Amino acid sequence: MGVLENKARARLFYKYLSKVYDQVNPFIWDEEMRAEALSMVDIERDDRVLDVGCGTGFATEGLLEHTDDVHGLDQSVHQMEKAFEKFGKHDKVKFYRGDAERLPFKDDTFDVVWSSGSIEYWPNPVDALVEFRRVVKPGNQVLVVGPDDPKSTVFQKLADAIMLFYDEEEAQQMFEEAGFVDIEHRVLQRQPGSPRAIVTVARAPDE
Template identity: 80%
Template sequence: MGVLEDKANARLFYKYLSKVYDRINQFIWTEAMRDDALEWFAIEADDRVLDVGCGTGFATEGLLQYTDDVHGLDQSRHQMEKAFAKFGTRDRVRFYRGDAERLPFADDAFDKVWSSGSIEYWPNPVDALAEFRRVVKPGGRVLVVGPDYPDNPLFQRLADAIMLFYDESEAQRMFEKAGFVDIEHHIQQNAPGTPRAITTIARAPAADEADGAVAANAAAGDADDAPDSEVDAEA
């Protein structure tokens, strides 16, 4: 587990990173990349959307271009204070401080769940994804953006020491284990040589699909001897 896959470490990290986050983020997860992901996600005007790991509100701002019913959750008070300055505490967005692995919402509470730049800090990503499935309505979709695993062996060792990086096959495994279907992956990059993002969009089974999906994924999990990946973050 990387050093930032510890929730206390991640909170401390963002206490300081929050001061410059918006200036740094624009070179890694750009507005154009965000807007492409939003297009793929196909948000409807009446959708109720949860932004898990909303941070300073960069993705939140994009979500508000599609729907007025946006809810943001994050574990970092310092990051959220930046978002409050942009949107107010209860004006355009309803904010919550909480943990991605223990979402403080009822079952089937949202039409869609979005999370960008958060999964890499979750100690138990499959548990968090299972929470996403719980709070999204049957048939609803989720979108998660995380860091794609680097190709260079030296960078791989460095990445593993810091936080969760994962490739398309690992993303597929995690989403399937959490019970999602219709899973698709997109690799995004600002420019050649810059860090790549892996954007995964998946659907929660509709009510008449759920039992079959659970059984299939349980069987797949029993056949997989590899230990679960672990990550850190709260939303």
């Protein structure tokens, strides 16, 4: 388990990162990459969408271009305070402080579940994906963006010591273990040499 896959350490990390997150994030995950990921999932204007690990709201902004019913959840109050500055606490987005592995929602609550830049901090990613399958409506989609596994052995060992990095094969295994079907992966990169993101879209089985 990587250093930041410990929830307490991850919260402390984001307490300080939240101050510069919106300035740093575009070098890794920018609007063009977000738009391509959004094109992979079907979101209707009246869909209820959950953004797990919403952070400062970068993905939330993109989701609001597709639906007016967005719910953001994060374990870091410092990250969420930045999101409150953008959207208000109870205006455009409904916010919740919570854990991806124990979502505070009833079964079949959401039309789409989205998560970007969060899975790498989950100690038990399959448990969280099972929660995603529980709260999304049967037959509907979830989308998860995480860091693609570095190809260099040295960087791979360093990366794994910090947080979860994974490739398409590992993503496939996690989503299958969580009970999803129609699983698709796409690797995105801002520019050659920059970190790669792996986007996985999957569907909850029909009842």
